[in-house]
Amino acid sequence: MSGTILLILRIILIVVSYAFVGWSIWLLWRDLSRQSNLLATRQPPLLSVERDVDGDPQPVRFRTTEVILGRDPACDYTISDSTVSARHTRLSFRNGHWWVEDLRSTNGTFLNMEAVDDPVVITTGDQIRCGQVNLKLTISTAHSDNEQT
Amino acid sequence: MRLLVLATLFLVIYSIILTLSPAARLRSWEVSFRWEHWAGFFVWLIVITLAHWQTSLRLPYRDPFLLPIAALLSGLGLLTIWRLFPDLGMRQTIWLGVAGVILVAGLRLPPDLSFLRRYKYLWLTAGLLLTALTLVLGTNPLGYGPRLWLGCCGFYLQPSEPLKLLLIVYLSAYLADRLFDLIATSTPILPILAPTLFMTGLVLGLLLAQRDLGTCSIFLFLYTTIIYITTNRKSILVFGSLALLLAGIAGFLLFDVVQIRVNAWLNPWSDPSGGSYQIVQSLLAVASGGLLGRGPGMGNPSLVPIPHSDFIFAAIAEELGLAGILILCIALALVANRGIRISLHAPDTFRRLLGAGLTIHIVAQSILIASGNLRLLPLTGVTYPFVSYGGSSLLTSFLSLLILLHISNHPDDSLIRKISETRPFLQLGSFLMAGIFIVALSTGWWAVIRAPDLIVRTDNPRRAIADLYVPRGSILDRGNQPLVETQGSPGFYFRQVNYPALSPVVGYTNRFYGQAGLEATMDEYLRGLRGNPNLNIWWNQLLYGQPPPGLDIRLSLDLRLQQAADQSLIGHTGALVLLNADNGEVLVMATSPSFDANQLENIWDELVGDVNAPLVNRASQGRYRANTLLQTMFPGDTNPLVQLLAQPQIRLDVGEPADPEDPLFSPLQIALSAASITNVGVYPAPKLVLAVNTSQADWVLLPAPDKPDQLLPGNATNTVLTQLSKPELGIWDIVIVEQSQAQNSLSWYSGGTLPSWDGIPLAVAVILEENNPDLAESIGTTLLKEAMLP
Numbered sequence: 014m015s016g017t018i019l020l021i022l023r024i025i026l027i028v029v030s031y032a033f034v035g036w037s038i039w040l041l042w043r044d045l046s047r048q049s050n051l052l053a054t055r056q057p058p059l060l061s062v063e064r065d066v067d068g069d070p071q072p073v074r075f076r077t078t079e080v081i082l083g084r085d086p087a088c089d090y091t092i093s094d095s096t097v098s099a100r101h102t103r104l105s106f107r108n109g110h111w112w113v114e115d116l117r118s119t120n121g122t123f124l125n126m127e128a129v130d131d132p133v134v135i136t137t138g139d140q141i142r143c144g145q146v147n148l149k150l151t152i153s154t155a156h157s158d159n160e161q162t
Numbered sequence: 163m164r165l166l167v168l169a170t171l172f173l174v175i176y177s178i179i180l181t182l183s184p185a186a187r188l189r190s191w192e193v194s195f196r197w198e199h200w201a202g203f204f205v206w207l208i209v210i211t212l213a214h215w216q217t218s219l220r221l222p223y224r225d226p227f228l229l230p231i232a233a234l235l236s237g238l239g240l241l242t243i244w245r246l247f248p249d250l251g252m253r254q255t256i257w258l259g260v261a262g263v264i265l266v267a268g269l270r271l272p273p274d275l276s277f278l279r280r281y282k283y284l285w286l287t288a289g290l291l292l293t294a295l296t297l298v299l300g301t302n303p304l305g306y307g308p309r310l311w312l313g314c315c316g317f318y319l320q321p322s323e324p325l326k327l328l329l330i331v332y333l334s335a336y337l338a339d340r341l342f343d344l345i346a347t348s349t350p351i352l353p354i355l356a357p358t359l360f361m362t363g364l365v366l367g368l369l370l371a372q373r374d375l376g377t378c379s380i381f382l383f384l385y386t387t388i389i390y391i392t393t394n395r396k397s398i399l400v401f402g403s404l405a406l407l408l409a410g411i412a413g414f415l416l417f418d419v420v421q422i423r424v425n426a427w428l429n430p431w432s433d434p435s436g437g438s439y440q441i442v443q444s445l446l447a448v449a450s451g452g453l454l455g456r457g458p459g460m461g462n463p464s465l466v467p468i469p470h471s472d473f474i475f476a477a478i479a480e481e482l483g484l485a486g487i488l489i490l491c492i493a494l495a496l497v498a499n500r501g502i503r504i505s506l507h508a509p510d511t512f513r514r515l516l517g518a519g520l521t522i523h524i525v526a527q528s529i530l531i532a533s534g535n536l537r538l539l540p541l542t543g544v545t546y547p548f549v550s551y552g553g554s555s556l557l558t559s560f561l562s563l564l565i566l567l568h569i570s571n572h573p574d575d576s577l578i579r580k581i582s583e584t585r586p587f588l589q590l591g592s593f594l595m596a597g598i599f600i601v602a603l604s605t606g607w608w609a610v611i612r613a614p615d616l617i618v619r620t621d622n623p624r625r626a627i628a629d630l631y632v633p634r635g636s637i638l639d640r641g642n643q644p645l646v647e648t649q650g651s652p653g654f655y656f657r658q659v660n661y662p663a664l665s666p667v668v669g670y671t672n673r674f675y676g677q678a679g680l681e682a683t684m685d686e687y688l689r690g691l692r693g694n695p696n697l698n699i700w701w702n703q704l705l706y707g708q709p710p711p712g713l714d715i716r717l718s719l720d721l722r723l724q725q726a727a728d729q730s731l732i733g734h735t736g737a738l739v740l741l742n743a744d745n746g747e748v749l750v751m752a753t754s755p756s757f758d759a760n761q762l763e764n765i766w767d768e769l770v771g772d773v774n775a776p777l778v779n780r781a782s783q784g785r786y787r788a789n790t791l792l793q794t795m796f797p798g799d800t801n802p803l804v805q806l807l808a809q810p811q812i813r814l815d816v817g818e819p820a821d822p823e824d825p826l827f828s829p830l831q832i833a834l835s836a837a838s839i840t841n842v843g844v845y846p847a848p849k850l851v852l853a854v855n856t857s858q859a860d861w862v863l864l865p866a867p868d869k870p871d872q873l874l875p876g877n878a879t880n881t882v883l884t885q886l887s888k889p890e891l892g893i894w895d896i897v898i899v900e901q902s903q904a905q906n907s908l909s910w911y912s913g914g915t916l917p918s919w920d921g922i923p924l925a926v927a928v929i930l931e932e933n934n935p936d937l938a939e940s941i942g943t944t945l946l947k948e949a950m951l952p
Binding site for chain 1: 164165168169171172175176178179182183185186189190191226227230231234454455457458460482485486489492493496499704705706
C-alpha cells in the first residue's frame with residue numbers, strides 16, 4: 014500500500030520535473046520563433062551615405078538591402094572621381110548587419126583607414142574611403158521622408 | 163515564474179516522498195517518518211522567493227531561465243544531502259542561506275562589473291594569497307586527506323573554489339584589454355599572453371602543491387577555451403590539448419592518487435574491492451537506479467563513498483533513475499545554451515568573455531564529475547556545481563549565477579554584437595552539448611542496458627540489505643522441519659540455522675562473506691526471484707526496489723538420521739552420504755568438522771585459517787582416492803569408472819569433474835555407485851532439493867537435474883552382492899583402507915540394503931581421513947540399521 018502511494022508520487026515527481034524542462038524548452042522555442050519572425054519582418058535599418066564635398070554634405074538615404082558604390086552611373090550611388098572604379102564597393106544588409114565589401118577595385122576600399130579585404134560589419138558613424146573619396150555612413154532605424162529608393 | 167513554481171512543486175513532492183519513504187522500506191505504516199529535511203526545503207523556498215523578487219526588481223531584463231534552473235539544481239542537491247546525512251544537510255542549508263543573501267546583496271553591484279575588470283590583479287592576487295594560506299593553515303573538515311580548507315569556528319572555506327572564479331575574471335579582463343592586439347593576425351600571440359600564462363601557471367603551481375588535481379585540469383581546460391574563443395586560433399586548441407595530455411602523464415608519473423584513479427578507470431573490474439571500489443560502487447548505484455530510480459529515500463546511495471559530494475550524481479541516479487539524470491542533463495544543457503547566448507549578446511568583450519568563461523566552468527565541471535561517476539573519465543575530486551555538498555562550491559556557483567544575471571540584464575538582446583568572431587562560441591556550445599549528451603547516453607548504458615548484469619554482482623551490498631527487509635525462504639527437511647529460517651522483524655531480518663551441524667551443506671548467506679552451499683545455489687528461489695510470477699517480481703521491484711518474499715524449499719534430508727550421522731562423526735574428519743537407492747534422494751549428507759553458520763562473524767578468520775577446512779562440504783566437494791574400493795565393488799570388465807568420472811548434479815556445488823589420469827571421488831559419488839549395486843545396476847539421479855513452496859501452486863516438485871542411468875547389466879551385480887552380503891542384517895557392505903602417498907590413509911565404508919529388502923532401498927558411503935576401518939564400518943552399519951527401522 015505504502016509502495017503504491019509512493020509509486021504514484023514518484024511518477025508525479027517525474028512528470029513535474031519533465032514539465033519543468035518541457036516548459037523551459039517551450040519558452041526557448043517561442044523566444045526563438047518570435048525572434049526569427051522579428052528578423053524576417055524587420056526593415057533593414059536605413060543607411061545614409063554622405064560625401065563630404067567642400068563643406069556641402071549631401072546625405073543620400075537608402076531603404077534597399079544592397080547599395081553599390083562606383084563611378085558608373087548605373088550604380089546606386091555614383092561617385093564621379095577618377096580614383097574610383099566603375100563598380101567599387103558594395104554595402105549590403107544581412108544577418109542583421111550592414112556589411113562593406115570591396116569589389117576588387119583598383120585603388121581599394123578602406124574602413125576607418127583600414128583596407129577592406131573581406132566583408133566587414135559597419136556601424137553608424139563609420140568612415141569609408143573609396144580611392145581618394147571619403148564617405149560617412151550613418152545607420153538609423155528612424156524613418157524619414159527625403160529618401161531615395 | 164512558472165518555472166519556479168514547477169521547481170517548488172518538484173521539491174515539495176520530493177520531500178513528501180522522502181517523509182513517507184520509511185513506510186515503503188518497511189512495508190508498514192507503523193514507522194517513524196522523516197521530517198527533518200523540510201527545514202532545508204523551507205530555507206530553500208525563502209531564499210529562492212527572495213532572490214526571485216529581488217532579481218525581478220533590480221534586473222528586469224535578466225535571463226529568465228538561469229534562476230529557476232539554479233533553484234532546481236540547488237534544491238535537488240540540498241534535499242539529496244538531507245536524505246543522505248541530515249547533519250550535513252543542516253550545514254548545507256545554512257550555506258544556501260548565506261549564498262542567497264550574497265546573491266541578493268550582489269544585485270546592487272554596478273551593472274557593467276567594471277570594478278571586477280579594473281582591479282583584476284588585485285582580485286586574483288587576493289585569491290592566490292587565500293589559497294596559499296591553506297598551505298600553512300590548511301585543514302580538512304574530515305581530519306584527514308588533502309588540506310584544502312581554511313577553517314574557523316566550525317565553518318570551512320575552500321579558497322580554490324572562488325579562485326576559479328577570480329581566474330576567469332582576470333583572464334577575461336586582461337584579454338578584453340588586449341583584444342585588438344590579439345585578433346590582429348600578424349602580431350605574435352605569445353608575448354601578449356605571457357602575463358596570463360604566468361598568472362595561470364602560478365595558480366596551477368599552487369593547486370599542484372595542494373594536490374587538488376581535479377581543479378587543475380578544470381583550470382587548464384578553462385584557460386585553453388577562453389584563449390581560443392578570444393583569438394579564434396586552432397593552434398591554441400592543439401597546444402591546450404597537448405598541455406592537458408602532458409599534465410595528465412606527468413600527474414600519472416608523479417602522484418600515486420592519479421595512478422590509482424587512472425588504473426581504477428581503465429580496469430575497474432580487476433580490483434573491485436580495492437582501488438576501484440568507489441567507481442564500481444558508483445556504477446552499481448547507477449545500475450540499481452534503473453529507469454525510474456528507487457525513489458527518494460528508498461535506495462541505498464550511501465553505500466557509495468562520499469555520496470554527498472563527489473558521488474552525488476550516482477546518488478541521484480540511484481534514487482531518481484535515468485529519468486532524473488536526464489533532467490539534470492537537460493538543465494545543464496539549458497545552462498550551456500543560455501550561457502553562450504548571454505555571452506554572445508553581452509555589451510562588451512569583457513562581459514562576453516566572462517559570461518563564456520563562467521558557463522564553461524559550470525558546465526565543464528558538471529560534465530567532468532558526472533563522467534567520473536560513470537567511468538567515462540578518470541575520477542576527479544571536483545564538485546557538482548549547485549548540487550554537491552560544500553559551502554565554497556555553492557557560494558561560487560551562486561556568484562557565477564549572479565554575474566551571469568548581471569551580464570544578461572540589458573533590454574535589447576535581439577542582435578548579436580559583432581565584437582569578435584562568433585564561431586568559436588558556437589563550437590564551444592556544441593562541444594559542451596556533446597559532452598552532456600554523452601553523459602546522458604552513458605547513464606542510459608549503465609542504468610538500463612548493463613544494469614541486469616551489474617545488480618546481481620556479489621559485491622552489490624543492496625542484495626544483502628534487501629535481505630534485512632524481505633523475509634527469505636526457509637529450508638525444510640523432508641518432514642517439513644525448518645533447518646534454516648528467517649527471523650526478526652522488517653529491517654532486522656536475520657538468518658537462523660536451527661541445526662548448525664548442517665552448515666557446510668545448507669551454507670550461509672552473509673552480507674560480508676557472501677553465500678555458500680544451498681543458500682547460494684537455491685538463492686533465486688529463497689530470494690523470491692524464481693517461482694514467483696514475473697509480474698509480482700517486477701511490481702515488487704518497482705514499488706519497493708526489493709524482491710518479493712522468498713519461497714521455502716524442502717530438502718530430501720531426514721533430520722532424525724542426519725542427527726545420528728553427525729553425532730557419529732564428531733571428533734573425526736570425514737563425510738557420510740545416505741541415499742534412497744531407488745530414487746536418488748539424499749537422506750543424510752554429513753561432513754565433519756562442521757561449523758556454526760550463526761556465528762560466522764565471530765569465527766570467520768578461524769574457519770578460513772583452519773587446516774581441516776570446515777567450510778568445505780566433504781560429502782559433495784571432497785576428493786578421495788577410491789580405486790581399490792571401486793575395483794572391489796565393480797570387479798573385472800564391468801568396472802564403470804568412466805561413467806563415474808562425471809560429477810552428479812544435485813543443485814549444490816560439487817566441484818570439477820574428476821581427472822581421468824588420477825581419478826578422485828566424492829563420498830556422494832561412491833554412495834551413488836553403491837546405490838547402483840543395491841538397485842541392480844541402475845545408477846540413480848541424486849536429489850537433494852525436493853520441492854519449492856510457490857505462492858499460487860503450493861509445493862511444486864523440482865525434478866532431479868540428472869537422469870538415472872543403467873550403469874551395469876542387471877546380472878553383473880549378482881556376484882558382488884553374493885560376495886558382500888550380510889543376510890543376517892539384510893545388507894551388503896564393504897570396508898577398504900586406501901593407501902596412497904599423496905593423501906593420508908583413508909577408510910572407506912560402502913554398503914546398502916539387499917535387493918530382497920522390501921523397505922526403502924538404501925545405499926551409504928562413509929569416508930574417514932584416518933586408518934580406522936572398524937569405526938567406518940560401525941558408523942555405516944549403525945546408520946543403515948537406523949534407517950531400516952520402520
